[in-house]
Amino acid sequence: MREVITLKAPAKINLTLEVVGRLPNGYHTIRSVFVRLDKLSDTIELRITRSETGITLSTTSKDIPTDKTNICHRAAAAYFAATGETAGVAIHIEKNIPVAAGMGGGSSDAASVFVGLNNYFKAMSPRKLEALGGDIGKDVPFFIRGAAVCRVSGMGEGITPLRSFPRMHFLIVHPGIAISTADAYRALGQRVWFMSNAARADISSAMARAVRARDVGKIAATLFNDFEACMEHAHPVIKEIKQALLAFGARGALMTGSGSAVFGIYASRKALLNAERILKTHYADYVIASA
Structure with a gap:
C-alpha cells in the first residue's frame, strides 16, 4: 500500500x-x-x-x-x-x-x-x-x-x-548568485568586529515591537542584516538591487539571510506591481517574485 x-x-x-x-x-x-x-x-x-x-x-x-x-x-x-x-x-x-x-x-x-x-x-x-x-x-x-x-x-x-503583524507586500529580487552559508560566515567573522559585543543594540527586539504594533513604517526603518555589508562588498550588485527597489517606491529594502536575494517592502500591491514591471525590464535574467 x-x-x-x-x-x-x-x-x-x-x-x-x-x-x-x-x-x-x-x-x-x-x-x-x-x-x-x-x-x-x-x-x-x-x-x-x-x-x-x-x-x-x-x-x-x-x-x-x-x-x-x-x-x-x-x-x-x-x-x-x-x-x-x-x-x-x-x-x-x-x-x-x-x-x-x-x-x-x-x-x-x-x-x-x-x-x-x-x-x-x-x-x-x-x-x-x-x-x-x-x-x-x-x-x-x-x-x-x-x-x-x-x-x-x-x-x-x-x-x-508574533501573533499580531501588519499586511506587507514584498518584492524579491535574486541576482542568480549562489552564496554558501559557510562562505558568508567566514566573511562575517573577518569584517563584523562587533559580533559578540554584549553592548550592541538588540535590533530584533525593536523589530518585534514594530511588528506587534503593526507599524509598517517602523518595520521598514528597523530592517537590519549583519551579512549585508559583507556580501555587498563581495557582490556590489546586491547594493545596486537594494537601491533600485528603494528608487521605485519600496519603504525599505534588505538582503535576506546570508544572501543573495534582496527584498523591498511596499505600501500597496499597486506600488509593488509597478516596481516589479520596471525591474523586470532591467533585470531580465534575474528571478523576481512578489509575496
Missing part, C-alpha cells in the same frame, strides 16, 4: 538578522525576525510504501543533489533513525525558491519532509520534531513550527511567534 503526501514548503525572509556570538562547536547564535512567504514555495511530494525500505529523491532543479547529501534525504534518514519506523519513501522536490539565496528553501523542504513523515507515522511530538530538525538545519525548526512571523534566537531553536 502506497500513500502520497503533498506539502507546500514556503520561503522566508529575515526582517532582521543579527549574529551575536560564536560557540565552541563552531555554530553561531543569532537574533532574528523571520517572515514566512506562502506565495513563494516549493512543493514536496512523499510516496510512502510500508512494505519497502530505502529513500530515493528526485527534483525539477539541476542545482541541488539527489543523493544522500540532499537535506531532504538527510531529514528522512534522521526521522527513521530517531523513531525506529521503517518504510520506503520516494521524495520529489518541485523547486520554485531560488537555491542558495538566503530564503530558506532547503530548510523549508526538509521541514516538509519531517512534517509529512510525522503526519503519517505520528511518532514524535511537535517539539521533539523541531529539535530533530535543528540537527539537520538551523532554520528547519522555524518551518516545522509553521507560524507566519517569529522572533528566532539561539541557534534557531528559540522561536517566539
Whole structure:
C-alpha cells in the first residue's frame, strides 16, 4: 500500500538578522525576525510504501543533489533513525525558491519532509520534531513550527511567534548568485568586529515591537542584516538591487539571510506591481517574485 503526501514548503525572509556570538562547536547564535512567504514555495511530494525500505529523491532543479547529501534525504534518514519506523519513501522536490539565496528553501523542504513523515507515522511530538530538525538545519525548526512571523534566537531553536503583524507586500529580487552559508560566515567573522559585543543594540527586539504594533513604517526603518555589508562588498550588485527597489517606491529594502536575494517592502500591491514591471525590464535574467 502506497500513500502520497503533498506539502507546500514556503520561503522566508529575515526582517532582521543579527549574529551575536560564536560557540565552541563552531555554530553561531543569532537574533532574528523571520517572515514566512506562502506565495513563494516549493512543493514536496512523499510516496510512502510500508512494505519497502530505502529513500530515493528526485527534483525539477539541476542545482541541488539527489543523493544522500540532499537535506531532504538527510531529514528522512534522521526521522527513521530517531523513531525506529521503517518504510520506503520516494521524495520529489518541485523547486520554485531560488537555491542558495538566503530564503530558506532547503530548510523549508526538509521541514516538509519531517512534517509529512510525522503526519503519517505520528511518532514524535511537535517539539521533539523541531529539535530533530535543528540537527539537520538551523532554520528547519522555524518551518516545522509553521507560524507566519517569529522572533528566532539561539541557534534557531528559540522561536517566539508574533501573533499580531501588519499586511506587507514584498518584492524579491535574486541576482542568480549562489552564496554558501559557510562562505558568508567566514566573511562575517573577518569584517563584523562587533559580533559578540554584549553592548550592541538588540535590533530584533525593536523589530518585534514594530511588528506587534503593526507599524509598517517602523518595520521598514528597523530592517537590519549583519551579512549585508559583507556580501555587498563581495557582490556590489546586491547594493545596486537594494537601491533600485528603494528608487521605485519600496519603504525599505534588505538582503535576506546570508544572501543573495534582496527584498523591498511596499505600501500597496499597486506600488509593488509597478516596481516589479520596471525591474523586470532591467533585470531580465534575474528571478523576481512578489509575496
